Amino acid sequence: MRLIQLFAAIVLCVFATIANASPEFWRNEWPNTDFERTTVESWREIMSGGPSKDGIPALSDPKFIAASSETRIGDREPVISFEISGQTARAYPIRYLTWHEIVNDVIGDVPVAVTFCPLCNSGMVFDRRVNGALRTFGVSGKLRNSDMVMFDRETESWWQQAVGTGIVGHHTGDTLTQLPSWMESWAEFKERHPDGLVMDEPDWRRPYGQNPYVSYDSSSRPFLYSGEVPPHDVPPLARVVRVGERAWTVQRLRDEAEVREAGLVISWASGQASALDSREINAGRDVGTIRVRDASGRDVPHDVMFAFAFHAFFPDGNWMLPN
Known part of the structure; x- marks a missing residue:
């Protein structure tokens, strides 16, 4: 019923x-x-998308607590993990990003925007410096190809989250630098970083831990999208791993566990719940965790997005299908 009501509102x-x-x-x-x-x-x-400018409140200067002291997050819940050499690893729970979509933070001397668009499943971290100028990002309330349009508060330029590029205003044509990050389960983060930090629950009245888009990622069509469906019979709401203009289906990675192509090593491991399946995020079906590394083992910037979004923003992109 919740999905039907949401669809009617979106229509x-x-x-x-x-x-x-x-x-x-x-x-x-x-x-x-x-x-x-x-x-x-x-x-x-x-x-x-329904909300007006800042109707979805982006966060700035979030508080963090020790991972060892956090008891509210389910072990299977997804978090965006971010690590910088010399700094304590940080986890940004999707249970919060679902309701805020952007977190403006500073780690060491690096200002970052941690972003998540639920309708595209796109979660990426960007450097907030643009041509040397610091920018602070908010949620415009607008969508393009069902993807969040961000804006910077300094110039009110509009930015496409899925590609990190300015599309309207002063920063048209400018591109944010994407930094290596990945989604993994809370249990995986805690195991790798028992002394890590996790973003504390924001001081907003939201049903954190619940998914307002129940069963969305098993829908036949995405919301607020009128573009072409992906080629090769790839379902529109199938997850794909995007690196540059290449995409690997998560189903292929799940079948093969590890793929070595295009100078990359892409692996899949079970244990992470979908944030867009059941009402309680922690109960979502297992979609697994993706890691993307180069031949030297270094993490590579990437995104795990829905197939329709990859096709919309990279219509000439390369689909890395099984032989």
């Missing part, structure tokens, strides 16, 4: 957005955005 948003797909309808909310500069071919590509 209403689609019709409203098509009618108002023009900067003229957005200028009051975005007075500092330069709509004359854009790479968007048609404003109808940009839809309202």
Whole structure:
């Protein structure tokens, strides 16, 4: 029932957005955005996701606690793990990112934006410096190809989360640097980093640990998406591992456990719950943990996104299918 209600609300948003797909309808909310500069071919590509600007509240300067003292997170729940040499490893639980989508943080001397778009399953960490200038990111409430459109508070430029690129405003054409990170289960993080840090529960009234998109990743079609379905009979909501403009299906990785191609070693291990399956995230079906490394064993920036999103943003991308 929750999924049906969500779908009905989104359908209403689609019709409203098509009618108002023009900067003229957005200028009051975005007075500092330069709509004359854009790479968007048609404003109808940009839809309202329902919430307005900052309706989904991004976080800044989050608090952390010792992993050993955290008792609220289920062992199978996914977290975004991030490590910088010389700094204590940090975990950003998806139970919080589902409701906030962006965390602005600083680790050592590196300012980062930890991002997660539930509708694309896209979770990535970016360096917040753009051409030497520090940027702070928020959630615009807009979607393009069902993916979150972020904005920076300094120039109110719009950024496409799935590719980390400016699409409207002052930073049109600029690209954020993606940093190596990955999703793994809370149990995996604790085992590898018993002295690690985990982001503390934010001071907001949200049902943390619950998934508002029940059964979404088993749907036949994504929400707020009217583009082409992926080729090669890959289901639109199938997870794929994107590295650059290449994509490996998680099903292939699950079947083979490890793939060595294109100078990469990509592995799959069981134990991580889907954040977009059951109401309680910890009870979600097992989608496994992906690690992507180069031939020297160094972690490589990547994303585990839905197949429709890869095809939408990389229409000429290379599908790394089994021989």
